[in-house]
């Protein structure tokens with residue numbers, strides 16, 4: 467079975483432990499599967515502001531590979547400051563024997579959410595002045611579709627030019643929110659879409675978020691959009707939930723979380739948060755730009771307008787590249803055709 471750990475940060479500290487008995491220095495078993503989750507435990511009435519007391523692991527006995535004696539390993543800890551809710555959506559494009567799977571996560575400090583929502587709603591009102599912004603959902607596939615599909619309360623009445631103008635308004639709005647909105651974007655290539663590709667993208671993105679956010683005392687709280695609600699079976703597919711739990715049973719996960727209350731990944735309906743509209747937009751723009759590269763055509767939705775984002779993607783050799791930058795780091799990801 468392929469490892470579920472595609473992403474171990476190169477500068478992860480600590481990586482070794484010295485045995486208290488024989489002084490042998492050995493590598494920490496980062497990916498060993500423990501019999502229980504090493505994530506925190508929080509009471510049912512936990513609240514990030516009013517009741518933020520939770521239990522977490524301070525240390526763990528690790529057996530020395532030479533003398534078998536346990537040495538206590540103190541887990542790194544960072545004082546807890548804030549929960550950062552991040553909302554995720556996916557997009558996938560296939561061209562012949564190539565597939566790209568994009569997972570986009572967006573969110574802001576909860577204290578800024580109201581202002582972000584106001585700007586987003588103002589943009590929606592600008593597109594459709596007669597419709598209350600909360601009454602309709604901005605869904606890129608429906609905005610860009612040429613014919614067929616479900617009826618949309620706003621887009622159906624728009625001309626081609628109005629749709630292009632609406633797209634520009636969305637792009638400008640998203641760009642103006644860049645200083646308040648976190649964007650984490652995973653770009654995964656595979657010959658075809660499989661459960662393994664989705665798992666790797668999700669776990670890599672999660673590990674990257676933990677690595678970037680937890681040292682600041684920020685605990686990400688991820689909610690994924692699930693269209694499985696429509697099929698009457700809410701929740702992540704078994705394979706993904708299983709892979710996530712494997713990750714949570716590893717020392718790597720506990721080190722990355724730094725003792726913060728990082729909650730399990732949740733799923734929700736698209737209508738449950740306006741953030742899913744932003745996540746849908748980001749995933750759509752990036753997946754479309756990937757497809758256009760393969761087609762040898764210039765992007766019609768410029769991913770540079772997304773502003774600065776945290777990118778993670780698999781390279782042709784099997785390694786991962788991740789960095790915060792503006793626009794898709796095509797060269798760093800490697801193997802992408804240059805733009806025409």
Ligand SMILES: [Zn+2]
Nearest residue numbers: 485488530533
């Ligand atoms: Zn020893």
